[in-house]
Amino acid sequence: MNNTHKDNIILGIESSCDDTSAAVLINGKVYSNVVANQDVHTSYGGVVPELASRAHQQNIVPVVDKALKQANVKATDLSAIAFTKGPGLLGSLMVGTAFAKSFALGLNIPIIDVHHMKAHVHAHFIQKPNENVETPNFPFLCLTVSGGHTQIVLIKSPLKMTIIGETIDDAAGEAFDKAAKQLGIDYPGGPLIDKMAKDGNEKRFKFTYPKVAGLNYSFSGLKTQFLYFLQEQTKSNSNFIEENKKDICASYQSHVVSYLLKKLALAIKETGCKDVAIAGGVSANSKLRKELINLGAQTNCNVFIPSIEFCTDNAAMIAMSGYFMYKEKLFAKQTVTPQARINI
Ligand code: KG4
Ligand code: ZN
Numbered sequence: 001m002n003n004t005h006k007d008n009i010i011l012g013i014e015s016s017c018d019d020t021s022a023a024v025l026i027n028g029k030v031y032s033n034v035v036a037n038q039d040v041h042t043s044y045g046g047v048v049p050e051l052a053s054r055a056h057q058q059n060i061v062p063v064v065d066k067a068l069k070q071a072n073v074k075a076t077d078l079s080a081i082a083f084t085k086g087p088g089l090l091g092s093l094m095v096g097t098a099f100a101k102s103f104a105l106g107l108n109i110p111i112i113d114v115h116h117m118k119a120h121v122h123a124h125f126i127q128k129p130n131e132n133v134e135t136p137n138f139p140f141l142c143l144t145v146s147g148g149h150t151q152i153v154l155i156k157s158p159l160k161m162t163i164i165g166e167t168i169d170d171a172a173g174e175a176f177d178k179a180a181k182q183l184g185i186d187y188p189g190g191p192l193i194d195k196m197a198k199d200g201n202e203k204r205f206k207f208t209y210p211k212v213a214g215l216n217y218s219f220s221g222l223k224t225q226f227l228y229f230l231q232e233q234t235k236s237n238s239n240f241i242e243e244n245k246k247d248i249c250a251s252y253q254s255h256v257v258s259y260l261l262k263k264l265a266l267a268i269k270e271t272g273c274k275d276v277a278i279a280g281g282v283s284a285n286s287k288l289r290k291e292l293i294n295l296g297a298q299t300n301c302n303v304f305i306p307s308i309e310f311c312t313d314n315a316a317m318i319a320m321s322g323y324f325m326y327k328e329k330l331f332a333k334q335t336v337t338p339q340a341r342i343n344i
Contacts, residue, residue: 009073010326011081011103012319013064015096016088016116017147018047020059023315024071028323029129031071033309033316034063045181053091060099067315078109080331082322085113086339087148093338101334112322113332118344119317120144120279121155123310126320136275136304143264145288146280147173147188150217150260152267153344158324161344164271165215165263172260172282175219179226179252183241193249194285200250202287205229207255215263215270222259226252257287261295268299277304284311 007026014021018041023033036059041047068075083100086093097113104111121142125135136142136155144151150172152165170178173190180189185196207225210218230248233240241248260282268276276299278292289305296303310317325331 007077007079008323008326009077009079010112010319010322011064011067011078012114012315012317012322013060013081013083013096013100014116014313014315014318015056015060015092016084016086017092017313018052018055019313020056020063021313021315021318022060022064022067023319024067024073025316025319025323026071026073029127029131030316030319031073031129032067033314034067034070035314036063042186045187046177047089047187049089049091052089053095056092056095060095064099064103075103075107078107080104080110080112080322080326082112082114082318082325084116084119084318085332085336086342087116088338088340090338090340093340097336097338101336105334110326110331111334111336112325112330113336114318114321114325115342115344117144117146117149117151117280118159118161119321120146121153121161121277122158122320122324123279123306123314123317124277124304125158126306126310126316136277136302139271139273140275140277140304141264141267141271141273142277142279143260143283144280145172145260145278145282147171147177149280150219152215152264154271154273159328159330163344164267165217167217167219168212170219170223172217172219172256173280175222175256176253176282178223182227182230183245183248190282190285193253194287196246197250197253197287200246200248202250202254204244204247205251207252209259209262215267217259217263222256253285253287257285257291260288261291265295265299268301274301275304276301279306279311281312284308
């Protein structure tokens with residue numbers, strides 16, 4: 001592509017957890033989105049923060065280089081660099097932040113500090129060069145479900161978002177990953193539970209809903225319930241897990257999904273929103289995707305489901321947030337520091 005000085009070219013950088021990613025967005029369209037996953041955590045049953053930041057340090061330069069090359073963009077063509085400021089693991093965030101700051105300083109271009117959970121919502125606005133996909137109309141609702149968050153967000157405009165419900169303890173992604181660990185499934189367990197559940201009977205085992213008022217969620221009780229269920233069953237049959245893994249995964253997954261959508265249905269009723277979306281790693285879940293379509297039909301709402309590539313952590317969504325912020329000239333100072341926890 002022959003870039004002109006009028007083009008708005010944003011490099012996005014994501015390093016909040018265990019994926020190092022870089023993406024290039026030209027005039028709001030994504031031209032590259034490179035993600036390097038970190039296999040190093042698999043055998044530990046979860047992300048090891050020190051190993052994650054070390055892997056980010058190894059990956060960041062080749063990942064950015066690949067993203068620029070794939071988009072056919074030179075560093076000197078860039079208009080701005082957007083990076084994840086938080087929330088996330090501090091050591092991981094520091095790698096992306098330090099890289100973005102020094103790269104931008106050398107190029108004399110602005111930096112844009114992006115909120116990771118807002119960026120998950122912005123995944124709904126990512127378009128490929130020849131695509132013209134339908135995007136949600138404002139105001140809309142987004143169930144944002146990841147490894148660290150579970151939120152029902154009311155989005156009034158690209159940058160105006162309010163959390164109207166959220167988990168009071170664990171996140172939905174954790175509920176999947178921790179259940180997977182108890183079943184002897186490697187980290188991250190969410191995608192593997194999803195895979196096993198495909199051939200299982202979801203009606204076989206029953207679980208109860210945690211009692212939390214309004215639009216909030218709780219997943220820590222469910223984790224304990226699942227643990228006691230496995231302990232009870234394995235007392236009489238030590239092979240219970242191996243013999244019933246697919247049915248256990250299907251029943252548990254179905255329960256988590258119906259709990260997530262029960263509150264989302266309440267949010268639709270309370271807000272009157274007609275456009276409803278899901279985002280974040282757990283929105284890659286096939287049962288959640290299917291049941292959201294059913295919920296849309298029941299409530300007469302339009303549903304928006306991101307492509308799998310943009311559900312889990314990726315830099316295209318960071319660049320997309322960056323694009324919205326660039327238009328408002330919402331730039332960060334070179335003194336900006338990453339934050340493990342920040343409000344939306
Ligand atoms: O958004 P994400 O990539 O990272 C965070 O911001 O946390 O989400 C990761 C989470 C993990 O808990 C992972 O198990 C879960 O998303 N996940 C899934 C699926 N794919 C990823 N959970 C259920 N089913 C899936 N297919
Ligand atoms: Zn995420």
